Amino acid sequence: MCFPNTNYSHDITKGIIYQLNDKFLNQIKTTGSDLFNQWRARIEKKNIEQMITNLILTTIKELKIPVLKVNGYFNDYLETQLAYFIFESLLHDPLDSSNINNLPLLEIPINSVFYTIPKKEEEVINKFNNRFSQMKEKKIDFTQNINGIDKTLLNIKLEMELDLAIKRVQFTPLIKRIYDDYNTKMNAENNQLKNEIQSNI
Numbered sequence: 001m002c003f004p005n006t007n008y009s010h011d012i013t014k015g016i017i018y019q020l021n022d023k024f025l026n027q028i029k030t031t032g033s034d035l036f037n038q039w040r041a042r043i044e045k046k047n048i049e050q051m052i053t054n055l056i057l058t059t060i061k062e063l064k065i066p067v068l069k070v071n072g073y074f075n076d077y078l079e080t081q082l083a084y085f086i087f088e089s090l091l092h093d094p095l096d097s098s099n100i101n102n103l104p105l106l107e108i109p110i111n112s113v114f115y116t117i118p119k120k121e122e123e124v125i126n127k128f129n130n131r132f133s134q135m136k137e138k139k140i141d142f143t144q145n146i147n148g149i150d151k152t153l154l155n156i157k158l159e160m161e162l163d164l165a166i167k168r169v170q171f172t173p174l175i176k177r178i179y180d181d182y183n184t185k186m187n188a189e190n191n192q193l194k195n196e197i198q199s200n201i
Contacts, residue, residue: 005060017052024120025041030145077110084117091125092165
């Protein structure tokens with residue numbers, strides 16, 4: 001507990017990476033017939049984890065978020081929203097001039113960790129895959145089995161794309177929006193509960 005902000009940032013980052021791998025990036029994959037020669041997008045590099053941790057640490061210090069007072073439901077809400085924005089930033093078409101930071105927050109419960117994230121439209125995933133699979137000197141066919149060299153190329157490119165995607169996300173205003181949104185919804189639920197209790201006593 002000597003460094004609560006640092007420890008909290010590490011924990012939230014691990015949660016974000018878990019959410020990204022489990023609920024978002026798993027939609028980006030090859031579809032070859034041989035399971036062992038398929039490729040799936042996953043974050044495994046420590047430099048991505050360190051990058052996210054530093055951004056979160058800077059933000060919670062700036063916003064003075066009381067990390068010792070927030071609950072697990074908020075942590076899950078924060079992790080999922082940030083994972084969602086990083087994923088949307090990754091999929092963002094370079095030719096699209098819209099700002100992903102202006103997207104609305106993901107509609108998920110504030111008091112549960114058991115929910116399903118809607119899958120991204122297949123058209124959007126296919127459009128990303130088509131762009132992502134184009135290397136400098138060749139294009140990797142996502143419908144075929146992927147050899148070891150191509151898996152390495154895809155992993156390196158994913159790391160580079162994620163680095164850019166994370167840099168496009170404005171963490172400070174986004175985390176403030178998530179924090180305020182969670183508290184507003186929590187206060188509304190508490191007031192509704194109080195009113196219901198009072199009306200039935």
